[in-house]
Amino acid sequence: MSYLVLVQNGIAQGLIIGLAALSITLVFGIARFPNAAAGDMLTFGGYAGLFAFSATHSLLATGLAAIAATALLSLLMYYAVFRRLAGRSAVSLLVASIGVAFMIRAVLGVSFGHGQLVYEIELTRPYIVGGVRVSPLDLKLALIAFVTLAAAFGVLYMTSIGRQMRAVADNSDLARVSGIRPQRVMASLWLLAGALTAIAGVMLGMKTIVAPEIGWEILLPAFAAAIFGGIGSPIGAVAAGLILGVAQELSTPLVGFTYKIAVSFAVMCAVLVFRPRGLFGKAEAVR
Amino acid sequence: MDAYLAAIVSVMLIYVLLALGLTLQYGLTGLINFGMVGFFAIGAYTSALLALHGVPVVLSVAAAAVVAGISAWPIGLASLRLRDDYFAIVTLGFAEIVRLTLTSEKWLTNGVQGLSRIPPIYEGTGTAAAFVIVAILLAVTVAAIFLIHRVAHSPFGRIIAAIRDNEEAVQAIGKDPARFKIQVLVVGSALAGIAGALYAHYVTYIVPEQFVALATFYVWMAVIMGGVGRVSGAVVGTAILMFFLEGSRFLGDFLPWISSVQMASIRIGVVGLALVLFTIYRPQGLMGDFTKR
Numbered sequence: 001m002s003y004l005v006l007v008q009n010g011i012a013q014g015l016i017i018g019l020a021a022l023s024i025t026l027v028f029g030i031a032r033f034p035n036a037a038a039g040d041m042l043t044f045g046g047y048a049g050l051f052a053f054s055a056t057h058s059l060l061a062t063g064l065a066a067i068a069a070t071a072l073l074s075l076l077m078y079y080a081v082f083r084r085l086a087g088r089s090a091v092s093l094l095v096a097s098i099g100v101a102f103m104i105r106a107v108l109g110v111s112f113g114h115g116q117l118v119y120e121i122e123l124t125r126p127y128i129v130g131g132v133r134v135s136p137l138d139l140k141l142a143l144i145a146f147v148t149l150a151a152a153f154g155v156l157y158m159t160s161i162g163r164q165m166r167a168v169a170d171n172s173d174l175a176r177v178s179g180i181r182p183q184r185v186m187a188s189l190w191l192l193a194g195a196l197t198a199i200a201g202v203m204l205g206m207k208t209i210v211a212p213e214i215g216w217e218i219l220l221p222a223f224a225a226a227i228f229g230g231i232g233s234p235i236g237a238v239a240a241g242l243i244l245g246v247a248q249e250l251s252t253p254l255v256g257f258t259y260k261i262a263v264s265f266a267v268m269c270a271v272l273v274f275r276p277r278g279l280f281g282k283a284e285a286v287r
Numbered sequence: 288m289d290a291y292l293a294a295i296v297s298v299m300l301i302y303v304l305l306a307l308g309l310t311l312q313y314g315l316t317g318l319i320n321f322g323m324v325g326f327f328a329i330g331a332y333t334s335a336l337l338a339l340h341g342v343p344v345v346l347s348v349a350a351a352a353v354v355a356g357i358s359a360w361p362i363g364l365a366s367l368r369l370r371d372d373y374f375a376i377v378t379l380g381f382a383e384i385v386r387l388t389l390t391s392e393k394w395l396t397n398g399v400q401g402l403s404r405i406p407p408i409y410e411g412t413g414t415a416a417a418f419v420i421v422a423i424l425l426a427v428t429v430a431a432i433f434l435i436h437r438v439a440h441s442p443f444g445r446i447i448a449a450i451r452d453n454e455e456a457v458q459a460i461g462k463d464p465a466r467f468k469i470q471v472l473v474v475g476s477a478l479a480g481i482a483g484a485l486y487a488h489y490v491t492y493i494v495p496e497q498f499v500a501l502a503t504f505y506v507w508m509a510v511i512m513g514g515v516g517r518v519s520g521a522v523v524g525t526a527i528l529m530f531f532l533e534g535s536r537f538l539g540d541f542l543p544w545i546s547s548v549q550m551a552s553i554r555i556g557v558v559g560l561a562l563v564l565f566t567i568y569r570p571q572g573l574m575g576d577f578t579k580r
Contacts, residue, residue, distance in 0.1 A: 034376055036379075084567050085566065085567060090371065091371060091372070091375075092570065095511070095566050096562065096563050098504060098507075098559070098562060099558075099561070099562030099563035099566065100559065101559065102504070102555045102562070103563070105552070105556075108552075109549070109555070110549050110552045114551075114552075212552070216500075220379070220383055223380070227376070256391070258387055259387065261383065261384070261387065262384050262387060264380075265381070265383075268376075268380065269365045269366075269377065272365050272369060272373060273364075
């Protein structure tokens, strides 16, 4: 009974981790570096959504505003920083992404302070399903997450630009000689990566609070999920995010609330030792 | 004024030790250690706890080096055989877990209240004692510089430089790069452990909040600005870092309309901006002619 509640929280947490991990794994697979700014992009999305929500009180408008703002930020990051580092080692891009992450956090901290903000959501009566209380908000958030994921997979697997992205991820040289324009692929990649983190940020903000550090704290589980799922594997990132989210929640009666993140870390280390390519990754990508 | 100067130089020397550890790991070998502060924290708490239980400071600092070095070993085993960026993620996570543990395990670390009344490096008060402490820190730093210099110019140093520049080539001549990387990781982390121990005995009061990820990137900023892979770069970069950290504090007093919380945000932003600008425009750092990345 109480375990069902934990599983339910775990799924909500897992969807947030999965969305962030999907953003990370796409960038890792296509631009070929671990984007440490993903966490702070998520925070940015949380703030953007918060202001849209207090203006409109509509979930749809909140989601769209957060997506628009964060995708723009993401595109700006690409043009201002990551495009200039194209062709340099993954280390340079990784260090730069940490720098970008700090800059985003600094701007948010200076503009809105370090206090905790909350989405002012009206409390609604929960549904009782099989003895478990399910709040309508959780259902709506889950629905938003599924719609976002469906849209992302639709873009990746059913459109031309998605095919081009996957081609670049597979073999960027081969993609270029087949006439795929890398600039367009990269711009689309960063828009998509930004949109995914935006929704994760709105969900996290609605479930908990909005503060400049919330994204940084979700970064480690998101990296863990991207590695667990297999770098470059979209379905793996989402599946691993859900598994880690549920595992973290189920572990709380055993190890306590503070060590939740340690569960993700332990899983990540175990995956790196025993199956570095993760659930769905390719073996050659990890060496 | 003398006391203030001594304080700045002391903190700077501790940062130089960290920067030297990172120079060994990243500059000379190419290891992306994003968890420097984790090993620093392990050193600080190990030495502080031992000294609080009556162990002489010299021994507790040595123990801090050993514990920090040993704690790095499994991290290396788990991740150094894979891509470089995996190691970065694992070390970043490791440092967060260390901080969580320091916060949660109250029976050992006293949680968020931290450890106080840690025995100082040198008993005594006033300016004279402050200068003795500076002299001790300076001696340790010079020893570390000598060590790194010797390592860089030894056969071992040539192999780790080769790993940094072309890992496949090192494998092709029959050496196992992972073994060398793990050794470098352990030695560099032991150095960070010593730095942490000296820090604990210098400030005599430590709490988990002092060991956030930002501290790691202060060291990265110093190394990247000074010049990657050069001992002089580590020293110059740390000097710039100290100037920036102290300067931002003075600026906070000078510009009263900026709150201290905002100043903390601005400091984070400047670190971020420095990391971005140096990576894009001057990857070799101020001192460096090091092979461009």
